[in-house]
Amino acid sequence: MVLQRLTDKPSGGKRDTMTPDTLLGPVGQRISAKLVQNFQPRALEVIDESHHHAGHAGASANGESHFRVRIVAEAFRGKSRVEQHRMINAALAEELRERVHALAIQSSAPV
Numbered sequence: 378m379v380l381q382r383l384t385d386k387p388s389g390g391k392r393d394t395m396t397p398d399t400l401l402g403p404v405g406q407r408i409s410a411k412l413v414q415n416f417q418p419r420a421l422e423v424i425d426e427s428h429h430h431a432g433h434a435g436a437s438a439n440g441e442s443h444f445r446v447r448i449v450a451e452a453f454r455g456k457s458r459v460e461q462h463r464m465i466n467a468a469l470a471e472e473l474r475e476r477v478h479a480l481a482i483q484s485s486a487p488v
Contacts, residue, residue: 401425404441404476408469415468416450419487426481445481454486461485 401409401423409423424445446465453461461484466473473480 402441404472405444408444408446408472408477411468411472412446412448412465416448416452416464418448418450420447420449422447441476442478444477444479445483447483449485449487451487453484456486458484 402425405423405425409421412418412421412423422445424447425441425443426445427441427443448465452464456464462482465482465484466480469477469480
């Protein structure tokens with residue numbers, strides 16, 4: 378599920394919200410909120426992929442254990458991929474410690 382995609386494309390001066398965050402559960406919503414707060418991204422997608430891992434080790438019966446994040450933020454400019462991922466992991470440390478078993482990250486600075 379996609380939480381939101383924020384772009385700086387012209388849309389009447391507003392950022393484009395593609396999908397409402399109500400499609401994510403509370404963990405996904407927390408992930409999105411923390412990424413927005415920490416990185417002010419130009420683009421952000423938070424995707425709950427837990428349903429692909431049902432029954433696997435680390436999968437929670439309640440879901441919300443496996444996520445994919447796609448994020449574009451100025452904060453990543455000049456940083457290596459490893460540094461970007463460390464920044465994201467630090468911002469989401471509580472979620473990774475408590476509930477999230479897997480986090481796939483695609484991060485970059487704006488072009």
